[in-house]
Amino acid sequence: MSRVYNFSAGPAVLPEEVLQEAAKEMLDYRGTGMSVMEMSHRSAAFETIIQDAEKDIRTLLNIPEDYEVLFLQGGASLQFAMIPMNLMKHKKADYILTGQWAKKAWKEAQKYGEAKAAASSEEQNFSCIPDLSELSASGDADYVYICENNTIYGTKFHTLPDTKGIPLVADVSSCFLSEPVDITKYGIMYGGVQKNIGPAGVTIVIIRKDLIREEVLPGTPTMMQYHVHAKAGSLYNTPPAYGIYICGKVFRWLLDQGGLPGIQKKNQKKAALLYEYLDDSRLFSGTAAKKDRSLMNVPFVTGDKDLDARFTAAAAEHGLVNLKGHRSVGGMRASLYNAMPYEGVEALVSFMEKFEKENR
């Protein structure tokens, strides 16, 4: 077995210790005589798994009692509809457009009410977060929506918008649990787990309890009503149990890393190594505005498409894989999620230095 350094934007690298434990427990989870995949979701063993997972993510994010933690399915794409269906009581919401995912969420919301583009950096090809100092949230908006970390463009909100008391809804899929946050600033923080937490197929929604309403829009499917899942403790129907089990292992791994302050330090060190090299390089340059740079996703280019392609191919041969950038930015992208070890970034930067010498 030889593991690569996997810079995929998602699904993405997971901690090796977690995978090792999962492999060991595959045929017999702790003396139950069965795999977690084979376990009734109503069994005592699985109840412990999901309750421990909830307890541990509450510890990591310091989530107060007036927030629910829901383990759902369907990814961010299903939340794009679920959020307006549950929250749009005045049929109005403000969206800040910082990339394709924010735009998709905004377009979906237009089915259900008046979704305003309150700010956008599309003219800059989403290479920055728009200036929000002058943001005037609609006074009667049901929520203000952001995509906090933009996987494709490598940007992140380092300051949350001042929503003047209107609930902030944030898709944090690609920065989930990467650094400490003040959860009380959010009405909903949600994300697919497949970038920083676990296997695709689990969506975690952390929602302030007063936003969980029974009066949803007419025609909202039962499975898309937050109150249904909240009342049932995420067990209204069979949950994606194996995925939740892996997420739980990752939460414990994060606690072992010193929680979110601990992983933040590691993430800052990893990102600094790559960004500092990029800033000094005469061949490679980062594409995101420096002030808005993401800790997680680092897009960069040489400025020459053929050279980019040669770089990506050569890197893959050296065990540095999935470095191809998204087609809307081009070039390369290195995703440095929690589970990417420092050694992986070191190996990448060494390889870039060597490539630069040979190709400048």
Next chain:
Amino acid sequence: MSRVYNFSAGPAVLPEEVLQEAAKEMLDYRGTGMSVMEMSHRSAAFETIIQDAEKDIRTLLNIPEDYEVLFLQGGASLQFAMIPMNLMKHKKADYILTGQWAKKAWKEAQKYGEAKAAASSEEQNFSCIPDLSELSASGDADYVYICENNTIYGTKFHTLPDTKGIPLVADVSSCFLSEPVDITKYGIMYGGVQKNIGPAGVTIVIIRKDLIREEVLPGTPTMMQYHVHAKAGSLYNTPPAYGIYICGKVFRWLLDQGGLPGIQKKNQKKAALLYEYLDDSRLFSGTAAKKDRSLMNVPFVTGDKDLDARFTAAAAEHGLVNLKGHRSVGGMRASLYNAMPYEGVEALVSFMEKFEKENR
């Protein structure tokens, strides 16, 4: 490691060979240097996984080209809304009520149109399939809906209703791939995979192409439109990739068992062993009407609640677990899905014989 015989109604037992392979590939899937959990769903390796899975289920069920196979999320519960939202162009459908899951589907459909209860066995506590010889499907119904195998009550449609050309929609969650079927009799055959195929979190929808319409009901979320998933080959957003990978392994395991004719023979032999014992027993008796008995789920009682509880507890001590019946039927239930070996049913019947001798 010691494995139990797991009679859970779902999530449920999986083939041991499949779990062993999955454990072996956990850290390095076939030389890719990563787990399938860590793999981009756009990667060549994952594309092969999902394409092979589709090819193999097409072979198993002999699915013709005019049907799509979709790998979705949300379980049967999300389909309860998705089906009417996509199919109810005349806002009319007929539901045959054979248990709680059929009723849930029927109630959900009432949000979207006129969902008629065309037949019901509720007065018999769903212990049988209602007589459908006189079934008059509404001439203008968009579909007729059944739950083909009723997990809680242990009944199954051994003859499909004659819908007079109206599309038949069947939830087959608990009899999926348990015996050969004529797929061309169905408009939609769908099910959660967590009973007979794989880990919870994947829903397979096999749908006749002419039923895939862009003109869905207003307000239908993008993620709930069959045409969106069909066009994208089930990759509109990140799919539950690891679950699909396990399903694929189970498909290949089924092909090794002689396909659906092969597994049917094994299932018939297992069920016959238990049913014959039940019919002869002076202590235990089956609760489902004989003519409608399921091959997969076998509910039975002693007629004495305390004795039922003692039986279930004693069986568990002997490695025969999850035999407690659903609260709406009481007593016991043995689920004999594809992956339950014949030896498991033998062990169960021996234990029942011994218990009967000691407690009659």
